Amino acid sequence: MPAQRNKTEDDITAEVLQRFAETPDPRLRQIMLGLVKHLHAFVKEVELTEAEWFQAIEILTEAGRMCSDKRQEFILFSDTLGVSMVVDLISHRKPDGATESTVFGPFHRLGAPELPAGGNIAHLDKTGTPTLVSGRVLDLDGKPIKGALLDVWQAQSSGLYDSQDTSLNGLHMRGKFRTDAEGRYLVRTVRPVNYPIPSDGPVGRMLRATGRHPWRPAHIHFVVSADGYEPVTTHIFDRTDEYLGSDAVFAVKDSLICDFVLHDAATSEAARACITPPFLTADFDFHLKPAAEHRATVLDAQQRLAALGAAG
């Protein structure tokens, strides 16, 4: 007589773990065994019902259907569950002095134009307050890094990214800037605003059902990279924002909070950029640490995601 199979929940867990135990790649084996162990423990702890299990399948199906080259519902799930920030903290244990990273978010798009210093990423935004963001890219000893690349993106003053704005066709509020010999960069934009993350899908329903708000504090996104250094994916945040303490995606770090200073009188820098008062300035230096080894970056993954979205 054959042995009894699948008698208890724990029997199933043990058998599934045993089935993955011979996975040849050690890292994949570690991940699969950990995934099965924790996933089974979660289901047992909350005593998931069949109806709830089916609801989860429907939610994941809907999330997948929503994804395109302009929408990434799974990144939103990861961000709002705090998983993105846990991964970020594990992946970027920086030495003191290196600029801290934060979430990549779902709104980066490939193909932003390369702009000269002072180039305006907000040329179609007629309602935002003109803002000059400047600073330097430096190594950990404070030495300027020439030719560093800053990939910058931001929501419009309406609170929408270009990909969410049906009145726009192409890219807007995006640009790539290079540092000069002194490591300096200069970006012309408009004041960043706080905005709610997209809430017309399953992530929005989760936030409403759990009594959470969808707001993100005002910020500008950067990926800063240079040959020989580890790239940093980060934001700068407006110090005056009311949502700094309750960011829907948990991305705020104290070192990334920045003063956006209001000017009522002209300055030579503003005049050179053809900006009349009132306008704002923000000053932020990025510090890169040397690259230990070549590691796949978030932008490598973004290339693959974009290809998937374009195909979908």
Ligand SMILES: [Fe+2]
């Ligand atoms: Fe954002």
